[in-house]
Amino acid sequence: MHAPGPGFSDLVPALSAALPELRGRLVANAPLAPLTWFRVGGPAQVLFEPADEADLAYALTHLPADLAVTVIGLGSNLIVRDGGLPGLVVRLGKGFGTITVEGLDVQAGAGAADVKVARAAAEAGIGGLAFLRGIPGAIGGALRMNGGAYGGEVKDVLVSCRAVTRNGSVRVLSAAEMGFTYRHCAAPDDLIFTAARFRGAPGVPAEIAAEMARITASREATQPVKSRTGGSTFKNPEGGKAWQLVDAAGCRGLTLGRAQVSDLHTNFLINLGGATAAEIEALGEEVRRRVRETSGIALEWEIKRIGIPAG
The missing domain is CATH 3.90.78.10 (UDP-N-acetylenolpyruvoylglucosamine reductase, C-terminal domain)
Incomplete structure (x- = not known):
């Protein structure tokens, strides 16, 4: 257990008592700077890494209604301000990183890195998802902002996604229900995305790999990656x-x-x-x-x- 920092009171004892069946980790005053690509920012009052979707839903069902909840992914598209984040900060870790392939569909947890989803699709000969190689971060963030790069966007390939609401219920949303526009989705802000199903098109693994290699080379030549x-x-x-x-x-x-x-x-x-x-x-x-x-x-x-x- 981390000792409370000067900015935030330690909520972990009270939360642990209220959530006796929790399987994930609660850490008081957890530094967030190491979790962001900028490497800046203050601590989370409480950092929560749920074990899986059911664990997340359990926590949200039993949390105090007035406790602020914020979600972070891989921290690529994020500035955490220096005073930190009050309330509960949810970080989707290993329990949300699975990737499976069924036919032309790729099912990915919201914590899976975009590049890993692109690679899995390429290895399976599924075209249309190579653009994910050009998006830093994880699937959850790509869903929230209709991530796109190199001619592709999430809205082009999403079939459906799963999310947990602030009251702990699980929802399945179709691509149409996401209300995608440029770098934005219209889904309620309090939804925490947990998984997504993407559908590509038949492709040749070697050709898709070559496309991803071109994206990688372009990024390294033109961006301070x-x-x-x-x-x-x-x-x-x-x-x-x-x-x-x-x-x-x-x-x-x-x-x-x-x-x-x-x-x-x-x-x-x-x-x-x-x-x-x-x-x-x-x-x-x-x-x-x-x-x-x-x-x-x-x-x-x-x-x-x-x-x-x-x-």
């Missing part, structure tokens, strides 16, 4: 490219503290080492201000920013 980054920072405005607007506003290489706009791809922010979440977010806001001044366009954040500022 080996830096502490969070993926694409801003959504592309209709009819335009966010990186071009950022570049035209003179923001390539712009720094604030230890945060920097990537020289390689201007729609990526980087932690140069020792940056705070506040610096990264403030740099993003400065980029938005400069783009608005030079183009009149208000860029929208694609990266999710959660938690409270440092006190």
Whole structure:
């Protein structure tokens, strides 16, 4: 058990008493920075790693109704603010990482890495899912934001998905019920996705593998994939490219503290080492201000920013 940090009271004893049949782990004041690609941010008041979907549903059924619940995946598209996250932070781990293939369908847990789903499809000769190789993170995040890259989007291949509601009931949603639009789904915010079924098309494993290799090479040549980054920072405005607007506003290489706009791809922010979440977010806001001044366009954040500022 971690000792409580200065910011949050320890809720674990009370939660453990209220959830006697829980099989997953509860950790008080758990550091979240190591769980995010930016490597910044404060702790979770309570970090919960459920054993499986039934364990998650049990917990949500018996939690106090006023306890805030936040879900994080692999932390790729995320800034956790320096004050951390009050309430319960759910992280879907190994119990949500399974991938199975049935015919042209790929069933994947919400904690499965997008790249692993792409590989499983390729090995099975299922085409149409190679684009997942270009999306950092896990399936749960890809569902929540209709993740897409290199000409494909989740909405193109999703058949259905499973989710647990805040009151602990399990729902199955069809692709149509997800209400997908560009980098967005209309499913209620309190749904925690647990699994998804994708359907591809017949393909040749060697050709799909070659397509994935091209995606990998393109990413490494054009994106700072080996830096502490969070993926694409801003959504592309209709009819335009966010990186071009950022570049035209003179923001390539712009720094604030230890945060920097990537020289390689201007729609990526980087932690140069020792940056705070506040610096990264403030740099993003400065980029938005400069783009608005030079183009009149208000860029929208694609990266999710959660938690409270440092006190």
